Every structure is written in C-alpha cells, then in structure tokens.
Amino acid sequence: MSKKKDSLYIGIDLAWGEKNPSGFCVAKPSKNKLKILDVKLLNSIDEILDEILKYKDYKVHVGVDAPLVVPNDSGNRDIEKEFNKDFAKYKISMLPANKKLLTKYSPTIRSVGLFDKLNELGFKRDYKHDKVIFEVYTHSTVAMLWNNHEILPYKRKKGRNTEFIKTQLDIYKKYLLKEFYSHKILKEDLSTLKGKKLKDYEDMLDALTSAYSIYYCKKGDAKFYQVDGLDTFVTPISKWKVYVLKCADDTLYTGVATDLDRRLDEHNSSTKGAKYTRVRRPVELVYYENCADRVDASRREYEIKQLSRKEKLELINV
Incomplete structure (x- = not known):
C-alpha cells in the first residue's frame, strides 16, 4: 500500500463516558468496497489517538459518531436543529448536544477533547485536506443508504428484548456485507452473544458504519451541517x-433515478x-433536484411534466 496515494477511513463509535469502550475501525477502499x-x-x-497515529503517513479520513464541537451550554446546536427539521419526514432525530448534558458522563467532553487533539495534529473539517475529520451519525447512514429511509431499531430500548435486538443486528450485519469485504466480525454467530458482548458487537458495527459514512460522503449524495460557519457534521441523504x-x-x-x-x-x-x-440520442443532463424518497421523486416528476416547455426552460435556467 502506497502511503502517499492511498486513503484510509477510520470510524469511531465514541462512548460519551469513560466507563464504556468505544468501537474503532480502520478500512481501505478496494474496487467498489x-x-x-x-x-x-x-x-x-x-x-484512540495512538491507533490513529499508527497511520499518520497515510491520507486519513476520520468519522466520529459523537459531537466534536459543542459551543452551547444547553439546548441544541444548530446542527441538531437543522438535521431534525430535515429528517423529520423520516422520523429520524438527533439527541441534544450541549455542555451541561455531556459533562454528566465525563468531567470534560471526550469527543471535543479528541477533536481538539486531532485538530492540533492537522485534521481538518474539509475533504480537500489529507487529514480529515467529521461528525457522522450511524442512524441516518443506515436509513438513507440501506434501510429504505427508516430507522433500523437495533439499539436497546424499552420493549425490545434480546432476541429482537439480535434479529436487527443480523439485518445490520447483512447491510454491511454489501459494502465491506468479508471479515470475521461480519461472520459472528449472534446466538452466542448476550449482555455486554452483544453491546460491544453493536459498537463495532457502528464503527464500521462510521468509517463507511466518511467514505461515502466524500463521493456520494451528502449534506454538510455547520458549527461556527464551518462544516462539522456530514450525513448521506x-x-x-x-x-x-x-x-x-x-x-x-423528465425522469427519476x-x-x-x-x-x-x-x-x-x-x-x-x-x-x-433511444431515438433522440445523444441526450444531455440539464437539470436535477434531490428528493426525499421515491414517492417524492415521482410526485415532482409529475409536476415537471405538467409544465409547458417555456416553464421547464425557466426552471432549468434558474
């Protein structure tokens, strides 16, 4: 592997407190996986820093499922406000991130500390750099890319027993097998896991998704959310x-795709x-719009098809 040319993608499912471990993953692109x-x-x-520094001679992109910049004492950051508005249609939301809440889990905000140290090492919130770091969110990645725009309910919650969680994690594992080459973690027999081992397994799958998020958003359909005027959080759309x-x-x-x-x-x-x-080739793309889902795309397709040619040209030239 050429250190100067190859990019590595690191995913971190960071625990908010020091009592719990964090999932950590390093992956490299190979063809389409x-x-x-x-x-x-x-x-x-x-x-975590020691592991990242092992790859200091490579182009490294880090995706962290935790808030990296938290300027507010209470309430929501602008990121949560905007994200929750954008993703309300999918019934996906982010928890509040603020100093008052996060310091309940640790005297200092662990994710902010990690970001500050990586920032000192040259990591930037910008894909143009060789050292890149962004916040990611596994729930929105799974929903947008694999689970038909719906939350995959694999997190432990009231009303979800262990067998239900295992069923959802098995679905999660199959989604990841589409994007990653086979690995022992993706062959795990979930029937043997329970309690802490099951939670640890979930954290490692989330680390894989965090790595895939930062990889996908570099080249795919993504939206960036800002803190203090700088891109900070990115998610597939x-x-x-x-x-x-x-x-x-x-x-x-006019069509959809x-x-x-x-x-x-x-x-x-x-x-x-x-x-x-087929009988009017060649054709060229002159306009497109992002849509929430297939239904939204079909609705908008119908609306555009009802426009006159003059109205379509006005839309294209806006």
Missing part, C-alpha cells in the same frame, strides 16, 4: 432525484434507456 484492516474496542482517548434531459431534437425528457451517471449512460447507449430517448 472497503476492506477492514482493523476493528476493535478501545477505552481511553489516548488509546436520499439518492432519489428527478432530472431533465435535453435530447438531440431539442425536446426535453438514484444514480444519475448510470441512468444518463443508459439513456445514451443502452436498451435500458427510455423508449423516448
């Missing part, structure tokens, strides 16, 4: 889009392209 180099549980911030194509005969075609590049290629060179565009 991630290869797990290491996944484990760590206890202290110093242990819905892949669904409505788009408009300009055809070779100057007519306009989850992968615009693939769909444009199909319209131009495949029998999978729409019947309308």
Whole structure:
C-alpha cells in the first residue's frame, strides 16, 4: 500500500463516558468496497489517538459518531436543529448536544477533547485536506443508504428484548456485507452473544458504519451541517432525484433515478434507456433536484411534466 496515494477511513463509535469502550475501525477502499484492516474496542482517548497515529503517513479520513464541537451550554446546536427539521419526514432525530448534558458522563467532553487533539495534529473539517475529520451519525447512514429511509431499531430500548435486538443486528450485519469485504466480525454467530458482548458487537458495527459514512460522503449524495460557519457534521441523504434531459431534437425528457451517471449512460447507449430517448440520442443532463424518497421523486416528476416547455426552460435556467 502506497502511503502517499492511498486513503484510509477510520470510524469511531465514541462512548460519551469513560466507563464504556468505544468501537474503532480502520478500512481501505478496494474496487467498489472497503476492506477492514482493523476493528476493535478501545477505552481511553489516548488509546484512540495512538491507533490513529499508527497511520499518520497515510491520507486519513476520520468519522466520529459523537459531537466534536459543542459551543452551547444547553439546548441544541444548530446542527441538531437543522438535521431534525430535515429528517423529520423520516422520523429520524438527533439527541441534544450541549455542555451541561455531556459533562454528566465525563468531567470534560471526550469527543471535543479528541477533536481538539486531532485538530492540533492537522485534521481538518474539509475533504480537500489529507487529514480529515467529521461528525457522522450511524442512524441516518443506515436509513438513507440501506434501510429504505427508516430507522433500523437495533439499539436497546424499552420493549425490545434480546432476541429482537439480535434479529436487527443480523439485518445490520447483512447491510454491511454489501459494502465491506468479508471479515470475521461480519461472520459472528449472534446466538452466542448476550449482555455486554452483544453491546460491544453493536459498537463495532457502528464503527464500521462510521468509517463507511466518511467514505461515502466524500463521493456520494451528502449534506454538510455547520458549527461556527464551518462544516462539522456530514450525513448521506436520499439518492432519489428527478432530472431533465435535453435530447438531440431539442425536446426535453423528465425522469427519476438514484444514480444519475448510470441512468444518463443508459439513456445514451443502452436498451435500458427510455423508449423516448433511444431515438433522440445523444441526450444531455440539464437539470436535477434531490428528493426525499421515491414517492417524492415521482410526485415532482409529475409536476415537471405538467409544465409547458417555456416553464421547464425557466426552471432549468434558474
């Protein structure tokens, strides 16, 4: 592995207090998947820093499932306010992050301490740098990318017994197998786990998802949320889009897709392209909008199709 060229993706499911371990994962891209180099549980911030520093000669992207910048004494940060508004349609929300709440678990806010130390080592909230760090949120990643825009209920909660949790974790594990090459953690027999071991396993899966989040958001559909004017938290958003194509005969075609590049290629060179565009090639993408889900995309597609050509051109040129 070339240290100067290759990127590594580190996921941390950081425990808010010092009594519980944190999930930690290191992965590298290989073709269209991630290869797990290491996944484990760590206890202290110093242990986490030591593990990250092992890879100091590489391009390192760190995704932490915990609040990294907490300027407010109470209430919600702007991140939670904006995220909860955006994701209310999916019934997904973030817990408040503030100094009063987080110092109940530790005299100092562990995640802020980790961020400050990594910031001193050159980690920035910007994908343009070789050392990158962002907050991520496993629930929104799982929902947006794999679980049909719904929360996967794998966290322990009143009314969820151990067998139910195991069933959900098994679903979670299968989702991760689509994105990671096979590894012993993804072959774990959940029937043998209970109590703390089951919780530890959940934390390590969350570390994998945190690593995948920071990897996906570098290249995929993502939204950034800010603190003090700087991007701080990033999450995948819905892949669904409505788009408009300009055809070779100057007519306009409207459709929906989850992968615009693939769909444009199909319209131009495949029998999978729409019947309308197959006889009007080449076509070019002139407009698209992000949509909340398939239903929202189909609704917006219908609205655009009802517009006159003049109105469509006005939309495209906005």
